[in-house]
Amino acid sequence: MDIQITGLRRTFGKVTALDGLDLAVPGGMYGLLGTNGAGKTTLMRVLAGVLPPTAGTVRVGGHDLTTRTGRLAVQRRLGYLPQDLGLYPDLSAQEFLDYVGLLKGLDDTAARRRQIGELLDMVGLTDAVGRKLRGFSGGMRRRVGIAQALLGDPALVVVDEPTAGLDPEERIRFRTLLASIAAGRTVLLSTHIVEDVAQTCRDTAVMARGRVVFNGPVADIVQRAEGITWELVGQGPPPAGGVVVSAVSRSDGTHYRLVSPTRPDPRAVPVQPSLEEGYVALMHAGTSA
Amino acid sequence: MKHLPLWRHELRRAGWTACSPAAALAATLALTAAAAAFGTARPQLERILLTGLEALIPLSAGMAAVAVVSRDPSRELQLTLPTPYTTTLGRRLAVLGGLSAALSIAFSAALALGGWWNGPGLPYAPLVWAAPLLWLTGLALLVAALGRSVVLATTTVAAVWLGEQLFATSFATTPGLRPFFLFMTTRIGVPTDWDANRAALTTSGALLAALALILLRRPERLLTEEET
Secondary structure, eight states: EEEEEEEEEEEEEEEEEEEEEEEOOOOOEEEEEEEEEESSHHHHHTTTTTTSSSSEEEEEEEEEETTTHHHHHHHTTTEETTTTTTOOSBHHHHHHHHHHHHHTTOOOOHHHHHHHHHHHTTTTOOOGSSSSSSOOHHHHHHHHHHHHTTTOOOOOOEEEETTTTOOOHHHHHHHHHHHHHHHTEEEEEEHHHHHHHHOOOOOOEEEETTTEEEEEHHHHHHTTTTTTEEEEEEESSSOSSEEEEEEETTTEEEEEEEEEEOOSSSSEEEOOOOOOHHHHHHHTSSSSO | OOOOOHHHHHHHHHTTTHHHHHHHHHHOOOHHHHHHHHHHHHHHHHHHHHHIIIIHHHHHHHHHHHHHHHHHTHHHHHHHHEEEEEEEEHHHHHHHHHHHHHHHHHHHHHHHTTTTOOOOOOOTTTTHHHHHHHHHHHHHHHHHHHHHHHHHHHHHHHHHHHHHHHTTTHHHTHHHTTTGGGTTTTOOOOOOTHHHHHHHHHOOOOOOOOHHHHTSSSHHHHTTTTTO
C-alpha cells in the first residue's frame, strides 16, 4: 500500500507542524526519523485519518485521505499504534483485542477469536491472556498495542515511537517483531532512535521543522557525514565548533567524536562516520555543523 | 446480535462510571437512614428519597458523561478505527443513560410500592429524574467538548448543580430562570407549570447534547491540547 504525499500542510492555530511536506513511501518497512517536534506524530495522525490536512494531498493505496470515503477506505486497511496507547484497565488483553476487532468490523466471532489467539501467541502474551491490562508492564502494553494494530491483517501499519521508554532487550525484541510483520505490507515506523531504523529499515525519511530533509536508503545518510566527522582526544571540556556526538573517557583522556564542516582542532583526525553521525550532519546541515 | 459483545465490552470498560448511578442511590439511602435515625419526620424523608432521584442520580450521570467524553485512554486509537468514534461515544452514553434510567425506574417503583413516593403520578413521574438527568448530561457533554478539559467540565457541572441548590429561591421566583430550575419537584412540589419546566429542561438538554455531538464530529476536537 503505497503512500503519496504532496505539499502537505498542517497547522494548529499559528503553529505550523507540517510545512509543505512531500513524500513517497513504497511498500515494506519504512523509517521516519526526526527530532522531537519535527512533525512526525502529526504526519502519522494525518496518515491514520485522525487529523485532516490543512492543505495538500495525501493518497494512501490510491485513496484520497482528504475525503471522508477515502479516509474510511484507508482506515479499513490500517493498523495503528499511537505513541501513547492507553489501554482500558478493566479489560483483559483478549477482551481488549476482541473489542478493537469488533470496532474494526471483524464480525465473524470464530475468525476473530482465532486471529486474536494467533496474534497473542505471536507477541508472546499467551500466558497473560486473561489478566487485566492494568497489571501489564510497558513492554507488554506495547505488545498488546502491536497485536491490536495487526488485527484484520492490515495492508498499512503505522507505528509511532513504539520503542520509546523500553529497556534495551524489550526494544530489540519489539523492533524484530516489527520487521517480521513487514512482509507483504507497508510498515511506517516513526522514531527518533536512529538505531531502530538502522536495524529494521532499508529506506527512511528524515524530518525537520515540518519538512522532509532526506528521503532514501538508510545507508546514504552515513554519506552526509563523510569528511566532516572527526575524533579528538583531549582533556577538559569538548572543543567548540561542531556537534559532539560521543564522548568516552579513557586513561589517555576523553575521546570525542564530533561532526564539523571544518577541522575543529589541529589534533582532530577524520574518521569513518556512523549512521548516527550522518543523522546529526543531516539535522545540522546549514547550521553550525 | 453481532453487536451484543460490543455492548458487553462497553459495560465492562466503563468501570467506575457504570457504578456511579448506583453510588448516588446508595448515598441517598444512607442519607435517608441517617435522617431517620435522628427522628426526621416522614414527609422530609420522602423528600430526601425524591432528591436522590431528582438531584443525585442526574449529577452522577453528568459527571460520568464528562468521563465518557474526556477520559478515554485509547482515544487516538479509536479515531483511526472504521467505526466512527461518535458512534462509540453514543453507545457509551447509551450504556450510562440506560443504567441510570433502569436504576431510577426501579427505585421510583420501589418508592411507589412502599408508599414513599410524593412526586407526580404516571405518566409524568419519570420526568422527575429524566429531565434534570438529560439537562445535566447535555451540559456536561457540551462543556467537555468545548473545553477539552475534565476539570473545567466537572467544575462547571458541579457549580451549576450547587448554584441551583443554593439559589433555589431565586430560580423558583425569577420567570426567566424558572424553566431551567432542575430541582422544582423537591423544592416546590408539583406546581401548575411543573410540566412546562420539565419540557424546557428536556428540550434544552437534548439541544445541548446535540450541539456537543456536532462538535465531537471533528476529530481534533477530541484530542487535548497536549495531544495536538
